[in-house]
Amino acid sequence: MKKLLVFVVLLAVGAGAAYHFGYLERLGAWWPRTRLIPKDPALLAYFAPDTRELMLVQATELDFRLSGESREKFEREMKDFQAKTGINTHRDVDAVATTLGLGVVRGYFDWSRLSVYLQSEGYTLTELGGVPAATKPQSADLALDGRYLLIGPRGELERALSRKRRDQGLGNDSPLVRALDEIGWKHALVGGMVSGSPVLALTGAVGPQVQSLLTTIDPTPEGIELRGTADAGSKLKADVLRATLEVMRKTLLLGAALDSSPETRVLRETLEAATLESDDQGRVRGTLRLPSTLADGASASLSRAQFPTALQSLGQPFKNQDTTPSGQPSAAAQPPASTPAPVATVAAPVTPDWKPPVLGLLLLVIALVTMSATTRPGMFNVLFHPLFLLPFLVTTMGVFVFRWTGHAGGAFDVLALPMPEWHRFVSFPIAQTLALSAAVPLVFALLSAPVKWLRRFAAGLGVGFSAWLAVKAFAHPAVPLIPPAYTLYWYAGNALVALLLARLTLPPRRAASGRATPTRARPAA
Numbered sequence: 001m002k003k004l005l006v007f008v009v010l011l012a013v014g015a016g017a018a019y020h021f022g023y024l025e026r027l028g029a030w031w032p033r034t035r036l037i038p039k040d041p042a043l044l045a046y047f048a049p050d051t052r053e054l055m056l057v058q059a060t061e062l063d064f065r066l067s068g069e070s071r072e073k074f075e076r077e078m079k080d081f082q083a084k085t086g087i088n089t090h091r092d093v094d095a096v097a098t099t100l101g102l103g104v105v106r107g108y109f110d111w112s113r114l115s116v117y118l119q120s121e122g123y124t125l126t127e128l129g130g131v132p133a134a135t136k137p138q139s140a141d142l143a144l145d146g147r148y149l150l151i152g153p154r155g156e157l158e159r160a161l162s163r164k165r166r167d168q169g170l171g172n173d174s175p176l177v178r179a180l181d182e183i184g185w186k187h188a189l190v191g192g193m194v195s196g197s198p199v200l201a202l203t204g205a206v207g208p209q210v211q212s213l214l215t216t217i218d219p220t221p222e223g224i225e226l227r228g229t230a231d232a233g234s235k236l237k238a239d240v241l242r243a244t245l246e247v248m249r250k251t252l253l254l255g256a257a258l259d260s261s262p263e264t265r266v267l268r269e270t271l272e273a274a275t276l277e278s279d280d281q282g283r284v285r286g287t288l289r290l291p292s293t294l295a296d297g298a299s300a301s302l303s304r305a306q307f308p309t310a311l312q313s314l315g316q317p318f319k320n321q322d323t324t325p326s327g328q329p330s331a332a333a334q335p336p337a338s339t340p341a342p343v344a345t346v347a348a349p350v351t352p353d354w355k356p357p358v359l360g361l362l363l364l365v366i367a368l369v370t371m372s373a374t375t376r377p378g379m380f381n382v383l384f385h386p387l388f389l390l391p392f393l394v395t396t397m398g399v400f401v402f403r404w405t406g407h408a409g410g411a412f413d414v415l416a417l418p419m420p421e422w423h424r425f426v427s428f429p430i431a432q433t434l435a436l437s438a439a440v441p442l443v444f445a446l447l448s449a450p451v452k453w454l455r456r457f458a459a460g461l462g463v464g465f466s467a468w469l470a471v472k473a474f475a476h477p478a479v480p481l482i483p484p485a486y487t488l489y490w491y492a493g494n495a496l497v498a499l500l501l502a503r504l505t506l507p508p509r510r511a512a513s514g515r516a517t518p519t520r521a522r523p524a525a
Contacts, residue, residue: 045169055191086113112475129161356396360467375508395464462502
C-alpha cells in the first residue's frame with residue numbers, strides 16, 4: 001500500500017508540474033476544439049439593437065502571410081504578450097467584434113492571470129453586472145463574461161451586459177444583421193455600415209449618399225481578396241457612384257504611371273485588374289485582389305512597428321470617457337424599479353481547468369497518509385466511490401458535461417462552473433463570501449455525524465473545496481467583505497479548514513471479520 005501511495009504522489013506531482021510548464025497544453029493542442037460559429041448570436045447580443053456599423057474579425061479564418069522579419073517579430077511579441085496575460089492569440093482568440101464605443105472578443109481567457117497583468121498596469125479589479133471587471137480612469141475598461149471579453153467605457157459595458165441578460169441586443173431583425181446575412185459571415189473580416197451611421201454619412205462628401213456599405217476580406221493563395229458592396233438605392237445613383245469610383249481609379253493609375261519602381265508596377269497591375277460593376281437594384285460591387293508581394297511589403301512595414309503601441313492605439317476608440325461617476329451605474333443600465341434584477345451568470349469555458357482536480361488528488365493522498373495504517377482506507381476505494389467522486393468532480397470542475405452537450409444560458413452556465421462559483425445564483429455579496437470559504441464542507445461535515453452515509457460525500461466536498469480554494473489562493477481575487485490585504489489568507493486558511501474537515505469525515509477502513517472457518521473433525525481410528 002505504501003508503494004501505491006508513493007506512486008500516486010509522484011503521479012500527482014508530475015501531472016501538476018506538466019501542467020505548470022505547459023506540457024499538458026501541448027498535448028491538448030492535438031485534441032479537437034470547438035471554434036467560433038461564423039454567426040454567433042451570443043456575441044451580437046452585447047451590441048445595441050440600433051447599431052449601424054460593425055466590424056467582425058474571424059480569427060479562425062485568418063491566414064495572412066507575413067514576411068520573415070515581421071513574422072519573427074510578431075511571434076516574439078505575441079509570446080511576450082502571452083507571458084504577461086496568459087492569452088495565446090493563435091489558440092485562445094476566436095473572433096473580435098467592434099463598433100463605436102464597444103469591442104467584444106470571444107475566446108478562452110484566464111482571468112486570474114489577466115487580472116494580475118491589469119493590476120500591474122494600474123487597473124482596479126471590480127465587478128460589473130455580476131462579472132469580473134477591471135477599470136482605469138481615462139482608459140478602456142474590461143469585463144469578462146464567460147468566454148466574452150468586453151472592452152469599452154464602464155457605462156457602455158454595463159449596458160452591454162444588461163442587453164445580453166435581457167436578450168435585447170442586436171438581433172436578426174436589425175438592418176445591419178440582415179445586410180451582413182446577405183454577404184455571409186464566414187470571412188476573415190466582415191463589416192458594414194447601414195443608413196443612420198455617422199461614418200456612412202461622410203461618403204456623401206465624395207459621391208452620392210449610399211444606404212449601406214459592406215466589406216469582406218479573405219486570404220487567398222495569391223494574396224488578399226477585398227470585396228465591397230454599396231447600396232445606392234437606385235440604378236441612377238449606382239451608375240453615378242460607379243463613375244465616381246472609376247475616376248478615382250484612373251487618377252491612381254495616372255499617379256502610379258509616373259513611378260517605375262517594382263512595387264508601384266505591381267500596384268498598377270492590381271488596380272487595372274480590379275472589377276467594378278453596378279446592377280439594376282442600385283448596388284455597386286467591386287473586387288480588389290492584392291498579390292502577396294504587396295502583402296509582404298506591408299508586413300515589412302509592420303515589423304518596424306511596436307505591437308504594444310498598436311494595441312494601445314486600438315484601445316483608443318473605447319477610451320473611458322463616461323460622465324457617470326465612478327462606482328455609480330449608468331441610468332440606462334439600471335432595470336426598472338418594479339422589475340427584479342436578473343441573476344448574473346457567467347458561461348463556463350469549454351476547456352476545463354485541470355489544476356483543482358490534480359491538486360485535489362495530491363491533497364487526498366496527504367489526508368490518507370495522516371491516518372494510521374490500521375484505519376487507512378484504500379486510495380482508489382475512496383476516490384472511485386460515487387459518494388466521494390461526484391462531489392469532488394462537481395466542486396473542482398462543475399457539471400462539466402454541460403460544456404459539450406450544447407446546454408447554455410441561465411442555470412446551465414452556472415452549473416457548468418465549479419461549485420464554489422454557484423454563488424452567482426443569488427445576488428447577495430455575503431453569498432459569495434460564504435461560497436468562497438469552507439462553509440459548505442462544514443455544513444455537510446456536521447450533517448455526516450448523525451447520517452453516516454454522508455461521510456464520503458462530505459469528504460469529497462472537503463477535498464474539492466480545499467483544492468479549488470488553494471488554486472485561487474495563488475491569484476487571490478477579490479472577496480466581498482474581505483479587505484484586499486487579507487484575501488490570500490482567506491483562501492489559504494479556508495483551504496486548510498476544508499482539508500481538515502475532509503480528513504475528519506473520511507470513513508476508516510472496516511476491520512476484517514475475525515470468524516475462523518470451522519474444520520471437520522477426523523473420525524476416530
